[in-house]
Amino acid sequence: MTEELSKLERAIFATMGTNLARTAFVASGVKTHLELQVNLEKLEGLLSQVSMEIEPVGKPEVEVARRLFSWLWLRKPARYVSGGDFKLTRVIDAELDDSRPGVGNCLGLTLLFNSMALGWGLKTKGVYLPEAFGAGPHVFSTLRAGDRAVDIEHIYQYGFDYRGHVDNPQRQELSDRELIAEVYLARGNEFSEAAAWDKAIEMYERALLLFPRSARARLNKGLALVELGRVEEAEECFKNYEG
Numbered sequence: 001m002t003e004e005l006s007k008l009e010r011a012i013f014a015t016m017g018t019n020l021a022r023t024a025f026v027a028s029g030v031k032t033h034l035e036l037q038v039n040l041e042k043l044e045g046l047l048s049q050v051s052m053e054i055e056p057v058g059k060p061e062v063e064v065a066r067r068l069f070s071w072l073w074l075r076k077p078a079r080y081v082s083g084g085d086f087k088l089t090r091v092i093d094a095e096l097d098d099s100r101p102g103v104g105n106c107l108g109l110t111l112l113f114n115s116m117a118l119g120w121g122l123k124t125k126g127v128y129l130p131e132a133f134g135a136g137p138h139v140f141s142t143l144r145a146g147d148r149a150v151d152i153e154h155i156y157q158y159g160f161d162y163r164g165h166v167d168n169p170q171r172q173e174l175s176d177r178e179l180i181a182e183v184y185l186a187r188g189n190e191f192s193e194a195a196a197w198d199k200a201i202e203m204y205e206r207a208l209l210l211f212p213r214s215a216r217a218r219l220n221k222g223l224a225l226v227e228l229g230r231v232e233e234a235e236e237c238f239k240n241y242e243g
Contacts, residue, residue, distance in 0.1 A: 006031060012180075013209065020176050021088065021115035027183040027206075028087035042092050047119045061122055061145045068116060069152060069160045079103040080155040082135070086186045088112065107139045107182055109154035114141055114179070126179040127151070128172045129165065137216075139182060140165070142173065181211035188217070192224055200224045 153159030222237030
């Protein structure tokens with residue numbers, strides 16, 4: 001790694017899967033335990049609010065997920081923002097700020113929904129598509145309820161049990177580690193757009209630590225290395241790239 005992992009990052013990398021929200025906040029840039037606690041309390045407050053309104057206890061899993069999805073859309077009907085925030089820290093602030101109509105992009109909305117769903121024990125995962133809606137890479141949620149999978153498309157108000165991706169042969173269900181890797185990949189892309197190549201490489205390396213098979217993280221790391229003139233290292237990335 002070009003930069004040693006922070007204590008919080010070392011902790012979440014060692015215990016991935018125990019709390020998606022915690023890992024998503026840290027991957028989004030939270031650096032201290034106090035900052036982490038503040039963000040977790042924001043999420044807990046949001047969960048408490050929705051719990052009072054949709055009464056999830058005792059309901060079937062699919063019905064709870066449907067009510068949560070509908071509640072979020074009724075609360076913020078313009079919640080999806082193309083090119084918007086993906087960091088859970090910013091997404092939850094946007095969700096709680098009544099003066100802001102939008103909330104986040106597909107990754108940000110997936111992280112928020114899955115983190116809230118986990119609070120009720122729902123088995124949601126992220127799903128990655130390399131191309132969707134003619135706009136490039138895309139992420140959404142899927143819910144496992146018994147032997148049934150329900151896709152949850154966060155860019156549409158009527159996206160619960162969305163059928164448009166069911167038969168897509170390129171769909172890839174993500175583990176929580178791989179979903180968090182998407183956050184680091186997106187952060188790396190932000191740094192690349194700003195020509196902050198060293199920082200970009202750090203983020204891509206974190207993504208690869210969580211998701212070693214991520215072809216996009218490997219390719220983008222190689223391109224950033226080329227920008228720094230580190231051609232031999234870049235060639236190693238390209239050699240192992242399977243696009």
